[in-house]
Amino acid sequence: MPNLIETQTLSRAFNGQPAVRALDLEVPEGAVYAFLGPNGAGKSTSIRLILGLIRPDSGTITVFGLPLATERLAVLRRVGSLVEMPSLYPHLTATENLAIPARLLQRRSADISRVLETVGLSSVGRKLVGNFSLGMRQRLGLAQALLGQPELLVLDEPTNGLDPAGIHEVRQLLKSMPSEHGVTVFLSSHLLSEVEQLATHVGILSQGTMVFQGAVADLAARRQSRLRVIVDRPAAAAVLLNARGWSTDRQGEALIAAATAPAAALNRILVEAGFDVHQLVHEEDSLEHMFLGMTQSEVR
Amino acid sequence: MIGLQALPAVLATEYMKLRRTLALRMTVLPLVVVFLYFLLGIMGTSSLVRQNPDVWDSIGRNSISLWTMLMLPLFITLETSLLAGLEHTDRNWKYLMTMPVPRWTVYVSKFIVTLTLVAIAHVVLFAGTMVSGLLLRQFAPDLKIVALPMGGVAWPLLKITAAALMAVAIQHWVSLRWPSFIAAMGFGMCAMVVGFMAVNSPEYGPWFPWSLTLHTLRPLPGAVIHPAVFSAIGAAAITAFGAWQFARRDVA
Numbered sequence: 001m002p003n004l005i006e007t008q009t010l011s012r013a014f015n016g017q018p019a020v021r022a023l024d025l026e027v028p029e030g031a032v033y034a035f036l037g038p039n040g041a042g043k044s045t046s047i048r049l050i051l052g053l054i055r056p057d058s059g060t061i062t063v064f065g066l067p068l069a070t071e072r073l074a075v076l077r078r079v080g081s082l083v084e085m086p087s088l089y090p091h092l093t094a095t096e097n098l099a100i101p102a103r104l105l106q107r108r109s110a111d112i113s114r115v116l117e118t119v120g121l122s123s124v125g126r127k128l129v130g131n132f133s134l135g136m137r138q139r140l141g142l143a144q145a146l147l148g149q150p151e152l153l154v155l156d157e158p159t160n161g162l163d164p165a166g167i168h169e170v171r172q173l174l175k176s177m178p179s180e181h182g183v184t185v186f187l188s189s190h191l192l193s194e195v196e197q198l199a200t201h202v203g204i205l206s207q208g209t210m211v212f213q214g215a216v217a218d219l220a221a222r223r224q225s226r227l228r229v230i231v232d233r234p235a236a237a238a239v240l241l242n243a244r245g246w247s248t249d250r251q252g253e254a255l256i257a258a259a260t261a262p263a264a265a266l267n268r269i270l271v272e273a274g275f276d277v278h279q280l281v282h283e284e285d286s287l288e289h290m291f292l293g294m295t296q297s298e299v300r
Numbered sequence: 301m302i303g304l305q306a307l308p309a310v311l312a313t314e315y316m317k318l319r320r321t322l323a324l325r326m327t328v329l330p331l332v333v334v335f336l337y338f339l340l341g342i343m344g345t346s347s348l349v350r351q352n353p354d355v356w357d358s359i360g361r362n363s364i365s366l367w368t369m370l371m372l373p374l375f376i377t378l379e380t381s382l383l384a385g386l387e388h389t390d391r392n393w394k395y396l397m398t399m400p401v402p403r404w405t406v407y408v409s410k411f412i413v414t415l416t417l418v419a420i421a422h423v424v425l426f427a428g429t430m431v432s433g434l435l436l437r438q439f440a441p442d443l444k445i446v447a448l449p450m451g452g453v454a455w456p457l458l459k460i461t462a463a464a465l466m467a468v469a470i471q472h473w474v475s476l477r478w479p480s481f482i483a484a485m486g487f488g489m490c491a492m493v494v495g496f497m498a499v500n501s502p503e504y505g506p507w508f509p510w511s512l513t514l515h516t517l518r519p520l521p522g523a524v525i526h527p528a529v530f531s532a533i534g535a536a537a538i539t540a541f542g543a544w545q546f547a548r549r550d551v552a
Contacts, residue, residue, distance in 0.1 A: 048394075048551070051397075051398050052397075052398070053394055053397055053398065053550070053551040054550040054551065055548075055550070073400045073401070073402065074400075076398055076399065076400040077400040079398070081395070081398045082395075083394045083395070083398075084391075084394070085390070085391070086390075086395070087390055087391065087392035087393075087394055087395030087396065088390055088392070089317060089386060089390075089392070090390070091319070091320045091321060092316075092317070092319060092320070096316065096319065099316060100313045100316055100317065101395075101399060103309050103312055103313050103316070104306075104309055104310065104313060104399045104400070104401055105399070105400070106309075144395065
């Protein structure tokens, strides 16, 4: 798959403080790419750079194979975006709010109805946005992003403010974008569950630097697994297992053995030696654990 | 859409945003002046309307003077601040600037919208003054208003509109540059006060943007350029610079 977004050694600082450092981003066409990172990692700055809202101090940005620096308008014509909170005019109705970008994107009123339907706001199209809840505003922001039938969606925290049902709907919508509409989705999030359920690719950012980038499957392959054993006398059990060639670590009342250890054999050794085995669980690193490991080691 | 092709569409969207806004409703503000002079006329006692034998001329001149001196600078400050506030309030710039239109068209469109609002206010002042004259002719016959020549009101208002261009251009730049409503209002108020002070200065009066509208009513002797022409040239230069700068700035 060719890359739809590519940045090379992209950097940007604010008042001498680097926000993004030598970022090499690669978003494949047809992907749902999740951009992860703790607050202040540089996600929003990266998104603003990609949308041309701010200029880089150094480095290049290419979108659809076009250099953003010289082809900004040609790129933006094919991009739908939602940056942080939706940009809306509270004194206008939902339909009127959409009529503004529709005019600039040369779209018809049928397109406004279409996107209102897509985000589930058809029934409130004539209501003033000032009376909308946070979730409704977020949906309308998504409708704005979808209005121009973009080939690329760039979304900053798209499920912000939505209730669980709304989050589920938006996730399903975004998930279907590549297959049903041929749209590549690039979204930032700090919700790891969102990434696990939604993304095909992931980039993890820490202090402005990319610490991991690749397919979610590649990230999963990096997960470490282990056996957690809970026995009545862990110290004695550890001595026994070590004597039999299984190296273990103590973690509170539990023993942690390598995942390669055959669970059944290990259980038999302990039971035959008179230990009570209360639990024997195969554990795998969660994405959260990996995320924290990657981002906190950078912080340190 | 590129360049000038995009301007009509961007301008249309700026007009769409005016719906239900205070900025649009404020264009009836000149009716305050009209109503004041109508009351003075109907009461028939004020020297303000009897200072010359042609009462209609007096009403027209005084209405325009009061508007130009006291209310127009305030009106320009409020309108530019309110229009910029539409984008500053919900940080709408970040969406607007991802639209595939040149940024300078947004800046220029907003300037044109402000000018439109000033022009509407002046049409309201003109129409209100004419209606007020008709009513006074009907209900205050002792004022002896016979004819209602439109030119005496329309022509000065046209010149004032042109002379206000530079003040609008500067205030527009300030309002878009800083998101704070207070900063824009403070700047406008200071400029208005300095404009009052500078108006009688032969050195600074003819060049200070907020004094130019008053100079169209009372030109200083020996002025090298008509205030309206100077204002239009200045407004073009400031808008060109503002649009250039706006197109290059970061969108927070």
